[in-house]
Amino acid sequence: MNGTRIAFRALLLGGLGTAGLLLTLDAEAPPDWALFLGRMHPLVVHLPIALLVLAAVMEWLGRWPRFEALQAATSFVLGLGALSAVGAVAVGHLLALGGGYDEATLAWHRWSGIAVAVLAGAAWVVRWLNQWADRRRYERLYTVLLAAVVVLVGLAGHFGGTLTHGAGYLTRYMPDPLRRIAGLPPRAEVGRPAFADIDEAVIYHDLVQPILERHCVSCHNPGKTKGGLRLDTPEQLLQGGDGGPVLVAGRPDESELVRRVTLPPGHEDLMPPDGRPLLPLEDVELLRWWIEHGASFEMTVAEAEERSYGVRLVLTRLGAGTEDRPTGVFALDVPPPEPTALATLREQGFVVLPLADEVPFVQVRATNPTGTLDEAMLASLRAVAPQVTWLNLGRTAVTDAGLAVLADLPHLTRLHLERTAVTDAGLAHLRGLAYLEYLNLYGTAVTDASLDVLAGLPALRVVYLWQTRVTPEGVQRLRTARPDLEVHLGWQPPDEGTPAPTD
Numbered sequence: 001m002n003g004t005r006i007a008f009r010a011l012l013l014g015g016l017g018t019a020g021l022l023l024t025l026d027a028e029a030p031p032d033w034a035l036f037l038g039r040m041h042p043l044v045v046h047l048p049i050a051l052l053v054l055a056a057v058m059e060w061l062g063r064w065p066r067f068e069a070l071q072a073a074t075s076f077v078l079g080l081g082a083l084s085a086v087g088a089v090a091v092g093h094l095l096a097l098g099g100g101y102d103e104a105t106l107a108w109h110r111w112s113g114i115a116v117a118v119l120a121g122a123a124w125v126v127r128w129l130n131q132w133a134d135r136r137r138y139e140r141l142y143t144v145l146l147a148a149v150v151v152l153v154g155l156a157g158h159f160g161g162t163l164t165h166g167a168g169y170l171t172r173y174m175p176d177p178l179r180r181i182a183g184l185p186p187r188a189e190v191g192r193p194a195f196a197d198i199d200e201a202v203i204y205h206d207l208v209q210p211i212l213e214r215h216c217v218s219c220h221n222p223g224k225t226k227g228g229l230r231l232d233t234p235e236q237l238l239q240g241g242d243g244g245p246v247l248v249a250g251r252p253d254e255s256e257l258v259r260r261v262t263l264p265p266g267h268e269d270l271m272p273p274d275g276r277p278l279l280p281l282e283d284v285e286l287l288r289w290w291i292e293h294g295a296s297f298e299m300t301v302a303e304a305e306e307r308s309y310g311v312r313l314v315l316t317r318l319g320a321g322t323e324d325r326p327t328g329v330f331a332l333d334v335p336p337p338e339p340t341a342l343a344t345l346r347e348q349g350f351v352v353l354p355l356a357d358e359v360p361f362v363q364v365r366a367t368n369p370t371g372t373l374d375e376a377m378l379a380s381l382r383a384v385a386p387q388v389t390w391l392n393l394g395r396t397a398v399t400d401a402g403l404a405v406l407a408d409l410p411h412l413t414r415l416h417l418e419r420t421a422v423t424d425a426g427l428a429h430l431r432g433l434a435y436l437e438y439l440n441l442y443g444t445a446v447t448d449a450s451l452d453v454l455a456g457l458p459a460l461r462v463v464y465l466w467q468t469r470v471t472p473e474g475v476q477r478l479r480t481a482r483p484d485l486e487v488h489l490g491w492q493p494p495d496e497g498t499p500a501p502t503d
């Protein structure tokens, strides 16, 4: 009896102490130790699950004479289960402080978890009372409590799974007969977009808002307005945050919303913050496209005619223009890249990713901005010459001579050379790039002498020339020669510490 009392006090004091400590934490700026402990939750949470279910099984089996011996240990297992449930709730609370979860699911998970801890504690106390009070009186209460604990463990686990894996994780591969019983749509319909016809989809409502819902709203909502910003309604989006507006209609590169999701990993302004997964490239493309077209809340896909290459890809994947013939490089018959070629590129220090599912094209990025970019590295690009469409050599040691390789990469549509040592001499190698749509030369030493090359690139749609030696008169000439070309001279997203010019 004495041991039980000590255990009871430990449970009570432990619970109260932890609760007190947790309540003193600043939810807006949780300390690192809290976030560190929080991440133990997925580990710790298995203890109460196992112990409480075990306690119920022991209780049930213990009613048969053959397993009577189990009865002696049931209280112990149940008490330990209750204690570990309190612990799991505590670290779970810390994990939630970090944010980034769907609020409604989090609330369900939190409260079912707390209910497990409370009811398991109560069951344990009642079982203890049963030992000396008139058994019949509490027997039924105890059974109900224990059954409720088991059900709640299941529920809390389910909501926890939904939080980590997203809704529908559990039922994704459920066979159709079971799905019918559970009232779920047949498997074939899962994952289909919510609109019947992509051309009639409203860009904001059907494409943009779901992106914000998936990646941002958990921290930018009425309950949690991080940075003073809410992203759950058009009005709030327009209102901006503590730092002012987050949207500049028509100018994605000047919109905080875009800047925040295109910063390099580890940058302190990057959203979603703290090492959470980056926004997928195609989501970034859609956001930019929407802002480019004036950030309208009514415009439909069909109305926004100008589409970058990336947006066309995304829309195709959402079911747009399946009857249209592919254009640009997509109309070309290009074989998939050789796995060995990809391996060589990776060995040379490039990041290589497919451009999309089921297309042969790849995007390639150099990862050693400070190191060298030697001949061997650049030469390895030739192995994927037909497939490479996006190439990012920005902020590398690439030289004018190194750019000679570009002449052998005819299908480039997007090229980053920002903040490199390239000059007009290197730019001459771009002349043959018939599909190049996007070129970033920000922070290079190119001069007006290169503008002819730019004007001569037939597919070029966007060029960045901020902080180059190009003169305003030169730009004027380029704009006259190529009215369809967007020439950006303004502030560029990913650069630390450079002030945004007022244009």
Ligand code: HEC
Binding pocket: 098, 099, 100, 212, 215, 216, 217, 218, 219, 220, 226, 227, 228, 229, 240, 241, 242, 243, 244, 246, 256, 257, 260, 261, 268, 269, 271, 272, 273, 279
């Ligand atoms: C885990 C929580 C979290 C998530 C998820 C998140 N943010 Fe944030 N966001 C913050 C915090 C905290 C701040 C305030 C600190 C700062 O400005 O960096 C902030 C600030 C911002 C700001 C600046 C507001 C201002 O005016 O100062 C923008 C813009 C922003 N977030 C956009 C986004 C976008 C877009 C997404 C989704 C891709 C996103 N956030 C996802 C936590 C989050």
